[in-house]
Amino acid sequence: MRFDEYNYFNIYLIYKGGENMTSTIKDVARLAGVSISTVSRVINNSKPVSPEIRQKVMKVIEEINYKPNEIARSLVTKKSSLIGIIVTDIGNSYVAEMVRGIEEIAKMYNYDIILCSTYSDKETECKNIQLLKRKQVEGIILISDIINDRIDELIKEYDNPFVYLNRLYHQTKYSTVSIDNYNAAYEMTKYLISLGHMNIAYLTAKEKQLKELTTIETEKLEGYKKAVREELYEEIIHFSKGKNIKSGYNAANEIIARDNITAIFTSCDDLAIGAINYLYDNNINVPHQISVAGYGDIGTASILRPKLTTIDEPFYDIGAVAIRRIIKELKGEKVDFDEITLPFRIQRRSSCVEIK
Amino acid sequence: MRFDEYNYFNIYLIYKGGENMTSTIKDVARLAGVSISTVSRVINNSKPVSPEIRQKVMKVIEEINYKPNEIARSLVTKKSSLIGIIVTDIGNSYVAEMVRGIEEIAKMYNYDIILCSTYSDKETECKNIQLLKRKQVEGIILISDIINDRIDELIKEYDNPFVYLNRLYHQTKYSTVSIDNYNAAYEMTKYLISLGHMNIAYLTAKEKQLKELTTIETEKLEGYKKAVREELYEEIIHFSKGKNIKSGYNAANEIIARDNITAIFTSCDDLAIGAINYLYDNNINVPHQISVAGYGDIGTASILRPKLTTIDEPFYDIGAVAIRRIIKELKGEKVDFDEITLPFRIQRRSSCVEIK
DNA sequence: GTGAAAGCGCTAACAG
């Protein structure tokens, strides 16, 4: 450090010492003896700057530990590099997994994420969209599991890249990403049939408000039906009160009242886990007395004993693809299809066995 | 809508139609025929405005669906109403639970959160702190499980409210919140002793880098030791390679090689789950042959069969208290203690039974 | 009670 620089630095310290310590581009400019535009240029590498000056500026930046204020930058560039992500509840492992995918990819492209929870409340969902708009997020991913008739209006106002990961519906208005639920359910049922099961109960839940099955649940159910019909087996369909573990627990009781059932296939892992718990608590052996298959392959599925046979929905990838799509759109790249379908896998584990 | 207003609105639409549709405070001012300061006043309720004008302004805001730009506001107020939260991995259920607590409380006070993951990488942790600083977050909560000698310097530079939720260390430099690990482990061990267990193995893991126990793990271990010593029982301490389910699985094998063991107490739930899985896979009945107790009470603990006896660490509350503390500091309220201790509970469930 | 004007920290023409 030569004397003049050392001196500059001291002056700077004296100047800044009293008040707010954060230094601005002006400080850097003054200390480096250049204009703020030049500083801006070296920070952003936006235009050529002579090596010596660049050096000098960088040194000052280093010395006073200058960090550009992204808020100010955003204001002028109109790019916040923020993506809003609205979830039902980060406590659900599949949601966490999706967020993981989103966050990781977003970071790769220098976007940050603002996280909001709705706990499946419609009002909160709407509020969050508006709030994120005010925060100038460049895109929104909405992970929802409710019906929200105000989405249309809100998104129209918002007018930015948007991906709708609604677990109830497939709609063509917005970009979405999911697996082929019809075929997934079909294949799982076929698998159970291949194990010799002839009386396979399907357990699902109606949506509370509508009191009917949602688009996606209908697709799964149809997949199940198709497989069963092909064999001319009986369709055995049960509806639980909800989709959580407890609902599965309670439903299992009713299902096994029919004593010919040898397998239960549920529309989500939690229902399967609930069912397995019920059977365990009532000394009914899974899989030897009853096989149980789930849907989703949440983390718990492979921890359980017996390990849960289920359909692997690639939650991480769903998140990753969703954010990828938004970033593409933001970059002005052409984005073709709006309904992206990802591959699934049947996870054959120990909760389902061949019938004897 | 009277004619003149209607007319204004049309002019506005014509004006805005071509370009960027988002309206600004200027638009509102022009359409309402007032100055932007007045608009600002009605938006923020910062100074008295005559009822008629307020009406008029509100009407225009409604009509053109004006939403204030928070970025611009932040720039002048120097308040981003953003809290940064850096986590190891949102995929860990306890982390998700903490984030849940943070997010929910933050929203109550009109703060939003920016989420960053580190996957326990030191460099990423440092980068994220700096990045959040640039984004002008008003506070940071760091949920970490690594040693990071650069934290000091980084936080000094950052110079804003900060809570360090490091699962390895208790340090007095920063605010932190946790449970009394020493007494929690002590009480759990006492509980096992009360069930008649005399040969209780304690399973924990050394930190990889240090190859020794971290502060927090040492506290737990000391709690266990104290309880065992009080009875003059033998201390049976095992170290696994890591803290995940797999490590627990592998360690269980070694532990039961000593055939007098009747109970295993692990320093985290994942180790316990791994151990239970191992015992299940090897036809050793839990709890009747061996009782297993965990630490943490993660979601899976009560789903497992047998249900896991464990120590309930209030993860949600830990997050909530952490953010609460930051908000208090931001409001200039006095914040007294820096190391907040929350209560724990021994969750007595079916994985531990009285010895016969 | 209201408006004019300055400025938050930065980028981006525009000259030179």
Next chain:
DNA sequence: CTGTTAGCGCTTTCAC
């Protein structure tokens, strides 16, 4: 290559 200048959209003195 570098500096000057005009804003980005908003809040906040300071006059009136």
